[in-house]
Amino acid sequence: MKPLIPSDLHARPEHERFAPKLMFFGDPHGDFDPVIAAVERFQPEAIVLLGDIQARRPLQIELQSILSLTEVYWIHGNHDTDGDLDYQNLFESDLADRSLHCRIVSVAGYQVAGLGGIFRSKIWDPRRPIDEAAFQSSDAMRRTMKSHERWRDGISRKHRSSIFPDEYQRLLRSGPADILVAHEAPSAHPHGWKAIDELAVKLGVQLVVHGHHHRSVDYVGEGLMPAAAPFRAFGVDTGSHLTWPRDEPGPGGPPQDVLDLATQVFGAAAQAWLDKPHELLDGQTPATLAVGGGADRVRSMLIAIQHGGVV
Numbered sequence: 088m089k090p091l092i093p094s095d096l097h098a099r100p101e102h103e104r105f106a107p108k109l110m111f112f113g114d115p116h117g118d119f120d121p122v123i124a125a126v127e128r129f130q131p132e133a134i135v136l137l138g139d140i141q142a143r144r145p146l147q148i149e150l151q152s153i154l155s156l157t158e159v160y161w162i163h164g165n166h167d168t169d170g171d172l173d174y175q176n177l178f179e180s181d182l183a184d185r186s187l188h189c190r191i192v193s194v195a196g197y198q199v200a201g202l203g204g205i206f207r208s209k210i211w212d213p214r215r216p217i218d219e220a221a222f223q224s225s226d227a228m229r230r231t232m233k234s235h236e237r238w239r240d241g242i243s244r245k246h247r248s249s250i251f252p253d254e255y256q257r258l259l260r261s262g263p264a265d266i267l268v269a270h271e272a273p274s275a276h277p278h279g280w281k282a283i284d285e286l287a288v289k290l291g292v293q294l295v296v297h298g299h300h301h302r303s304v305d306y307v308g309e310g311l312m313p314a315a316a317p318f319r320a321f322g323v324d325t326g327s328h329l330t331w332p333r334d335e336p337g338p339g340g341p342p343q344d345v346l347d348l349a350t351q352v353f354g355a356a357a358q359a360w361l362d363k364p365h366e367l368l369d370g371q372t373p374a375t376l377a378v379g380g381g382a383d384r385v386r387s388m389l390i391a392i393q394h395g396g397v398v
């Protein structure tokens with residue numbers, strides 16, 4: 088994040104203070120309130136939903152209020168083929184052409200590659216050689232099925248969220264790209280895959296962002312990947328988001344987590360609270376204290392207020 092100078096904070100609307108180019112959202116599972124709230128707050132150029140979207144109504148209706156504010160892109164997750172409605176409200180919505188699956192699209196100035204779905208061993212376990220996969224393509228699978236076994240004259244609905252070798256290889260050959268979004272995680276996650284790492288390296292991306300595992304994690308920041316790794320990787324929890332470029336704290340600004348916590352507690356009045364001298368802080372403002380090494384004290388105050396304390 089660009090450093091926020093306290094005197095600026097009242098003067099400029101929030102979206103002018105920090106307007107990320109891109110925001111990535113963890114698996115919505117039918118709840119779009121966090122997506123809508125974050126887009127209204129930050130007004131990014133574009134957003135990417137990281138799968139398991141499970142829209143209860145067609146996606147363009149769920150996201151109607153933000154379609155004029157940002158460009159919406161998505162990849163699918165394993166749960167997006169759970170039921171007919173999960174499938175229809177996504178793959179047959181007016182936003183169907185915003186799928187990034189198996190292609191590279193210019194999004195907010197970045198070349199973004201997408202790999203939706205999950206690896207299923209009945210199709211392809213990528214720990215095994217690719218030519219040992221049960222099926223190389225969905226079409227190859229379809230040809231083995233009797234007509235009454237098919238769903239809409241194709242493979243089963245479930246396997247429409249399985250990753251087939253031909254799709255993976257097609258994307259592998261489509262680089263270069265700047266960012267890879269995948270539902271599956273890279274190998275730094277305990278249930279992640281080297282195939283995602285290899286795809287990221289072949290595409291030459293600097294960033295991998297994934298959903299599926301319902302945990303927000305900065306793999307380099309948490310020591311799960313070396314800083315010298317060829318790409319940075321982040322997981323994004325359901326109900327959460329990642330902004331890009333990263334809103335790292337700059338010199339002169341309070342840490343981002345303090346700003347986020349203040350927003351959680353005070354909403355639109357967060358900056359006013361941060362800028363107001365506080366008697367418990369010997370007349371300093373929380374913002375000044377947070378910048379000057381007292382961020383823990385400000386966090387404690389915010390947490391106390393959040394839990395009903397009077398501070």
Ligand SMILES: [Fe+2]
Nearest residue numbers: 139164165299
């Ligand atoms: Fe998932």
